[in-house]
Amino acid sequence: MITDILDMGEQINLLGQVVVVGSGIAGAEVATHLAHNGREVVLLESGRGQFDPSIQALNNVTFLGKHHRKLDPDANYHRFLPPELRGTSRMRQFGGTSNIWTGKWKYFEPSQFSGRDWIPNSDWPIGFDDLLPYYNSAAKDYGFGDLQAEAMRTEIREFRSKLAAHSLRLSSFYWEEKPTRTAIRFGDEMRRSQNLHVVLGATANELRLDDSCQRVTAVVCRSLEGKEIIVEGDEIILAMGALETARLLLASDRQLPGGIGNAHDLVGRFYTDHLKHHTGTLWPGQLTQKYAHEMQFKQKPRFCVCFSLDETIQKEHKLLEHALYLKPIYEKSMDIVPGRPTCQDNYGLVVAYRVNLAFEHVPHKDSRLTLGTKLDALGQRKLEVNWCFTEQDRESLPKIVEILTPRVEEAGLGTIDFGELPSIENMTDAAHQMGTTRMASRPEEGVIDTNCRVFGTENLYVAGSAVFPTGPSYSPTFTILALARRLGEHLLQKTPAKLVQLSS
Ligand SMILES: Cc1cc2nc3c(=O)[nH]c(=O)nc-3n(C[C@H](O)[C@H](O)[C@H](O)COP(=O)(O)OP(=O)(O)OC[C@H]3O[C@@H](n4cnc5c(N)ncnc54)[C@H](O)[C@@H]3O)c2cc1C
Incomplete structure (x- = not known):
């Protein structure tokens, strides 16, 4: 069922086998999976069904370093959002940031998981193969099409091998027509469920520990109207996004100075997003003309491609991961430039491509x-x-541009004009916050273990990109989803089913 914290009247206590905080893709996925399998789940969500600016304001932060993108009704990115939300990088609403996201799903490259000796702290304690079954089952259930089969399609294989000759890597991602909104995908099921109780308007403010300080016993929630509830559970999952998850751990410092999971002063550290450069244009070459159909961004749903220097070049030049996106600009929006080649795809005549280049740091x-x-x-x-x-970071960035640009031209993709060359100062974040409770094999190196359990606790878990040890330069949410599924499976082993009947 879905209720509001204000519906609870005089009641101040709630009990679940598993308590999940946050109803974005990570939280909704793990909560419904556990409920489907007979566990009693309470899902706490700060936001409500409708967007509420005063709840959204609970996300406000002070920037000491580089700023996130600012709210900008005229922004040329996020044109799909209502003007007042353009530039928002996360949402406090039922369904979380999935209410405004774009719906691009991409596997992390297998190389992302194996530490790269030229990038400090780049090792993941789990490998691509640990996530593959969860990527695959998610792709099937969410209907993304078969990403692996797409990578082996004849045209894509040919295109990839032509680029490989110039040390360029092509990878595919899936772009939904209507981006998954968790409030829609799971809303009805949540409303009907007997053993999944969603409480809206309930902002988690503190985690309470038992006397050993190793077990979280309760989540204390408040609403802006002044209502307080205490929610107890056997297992607790924080799925509040990378910023708010770290914030709650740090804020729960009454029993443990410095906060929970912070014995090694690592909570909140290793914060990463990726830098995105938006102002470039590519004037297409022969290869782009030939493969223009593969480079379409329309009509969705569809598989799309992006490019980068391959792993050998990255290793040789000690470069960071990066992703080059080329988005067609059609003759409707740009005049044909005499003497410049154009491309024909299924959607029209392409005059040039908008260049988006994103960098890991x-x-x-x-x-x-x-x-x-x-x-x-x-x-x-x-x-x-x-x-x-x-x-x-400062050295790798111009080096990537210097090596990538001529290879793109030699391969026949075309000539890039960046406008202003990418620099840390002129790029934005990508609304992909990651890394604040990084996964590690040992508590001296990270905040959570390979099962996403917070070190030093018996029953506290994190779902979401907060656990990523590295933040690649492209879409994180497929990996968030795969990790949430993996966590759900882990907790099924740990918690006995109370209900035989499925909840849906
Ligand atoms: C405009 C935009 C476009 C994007 N496009 C893409 C894309 O195409 N591909 C991609 O991979 N990624 C994309 N992203 C990123 C993607 O949206 C996120 O990676 C993903 O939605 C994160 O899901 P989550 O469940 O981890 O967190 P969220 O969806 O942020 O959910 C966190 C939830 O926790 C709740 N919460 C926070 N604090 C508390 C508290 N104290 N108590 C209770 N509840 C709390 C919030 O209200 C929210 O519902 C995009 C992001 C934006 C902003």
């Missing part, structure tokens, strides 16, 4: 979130976000 300790002294409307300390970069 080095995971490092000083890029971090801390609690400041300013308070939000619930009296909680606001986050201070110090998103900062290393010398290696």
Whole structure:
């Protein structure tokens, strides 16, 4: 069932076998999976069904380093959003950020998981193969089409091999026609469920521990109207996005100074997003003319492609991961330039391609979130976000541009005019916050273990991109979903089913 915290009247206690905080893709996925399998689940969500600016304001932070993109009604990215939301990078609403996201699903490259010796802290303690069954089952259930079969399609294989001759890598991703909105995908099932109780308007403000300080016993929630509830559970999952998950761990410092899971001062550290450059144009070459159909972004749903330098070149030049997106600009929006080749795809005559180049940055300790002294409307300390970069980031970025640009031209993709060359200063974030409770094999190196359990606790878990040890330069949400499914399976082993009957 779905209720509002205000519907609870005098009641102040709730009990679930599993308590999930956050109803975005990560939280909704794991909560419904557990409920389907007979577990009693309480799902706590700060937002409500309708967007509420005063609840959204609970997300406000102070920036100490590079800013996130600002709200900009005239922004040329996020044109699909209502003007007042353009530039928003996360949402406090039932369904979370899935209410506004774009719906691109991409596997992480297998190389992302194996540490790269030229990038400090780049090792994942799990491998691509650990996630593959969950990627595959998610792709099937969500109807993404077969990404692996797409990668082997004849035209894609030919296109890929032509690029490979110039050390360029092509990879595919799936773009939904209507991006998955979790409130829609799971809403009816949640409303009908007997053993999944969603509470809206309930902002988690504190985690309470038992005397050993190793077991979380309860989540304390408040609403802006002043209602407080205490929700107890055997297993607790934080699925609040990378910023708010770290914030709650740090804020729960009454019993453990420094907060929960923070014995090694790692909660909030290794914060990463990826930098995105938006102002480039590609004037198409012969290869683009030949494969223009493969480079379409319309009509969705469809598989799309993006490009980068291959792993050998990345290793040779000690480069960071990056992704080049080429989006067709049709003659309706741009005049044909005499003397420049055009391309024909199923949608029309392509005059040029808009270039979006995204860069990973080095995971490092000083890029971090801390609690400041300013308070939000619930009296909680606001986050201070110090998103900062290393010398290696500053060196790798121009090197990527320098090596990539001529190879794109030699391969026949075309000539890139970046406008202003990419620099940390002129790029935006990508609304992909990651890394604040990184996964590691040992508590000295990270906040959560390979089962997404917070080190030093018996029953506290994290679902979402907060657990990523590295933040690649492309869509994170497929991996968020795969990890949430994997966590759901793990918790099924740990918690006995109370209900025989399925909830849907
Ligand atoms: C405009 C835009 C476009 C995007 N496009 C893509 C894309 O194409 N592909 C891709 O892979 N990614 C994309 N992303 C990123 C993607 O949306 C996120 O990676 C993904 O939605 C994160 O899901 P989540 O469940 O981890 O977090 P969220 O969806 O952010 O969910 C967190 C939930 O926790 C709730 N919450 C927060 N604090 C509390 C609290 N204290 N108590 C209770 N509840 C709380 C929030 O209200 C929210 O519902 C995009 C993002 C934006 C902004």
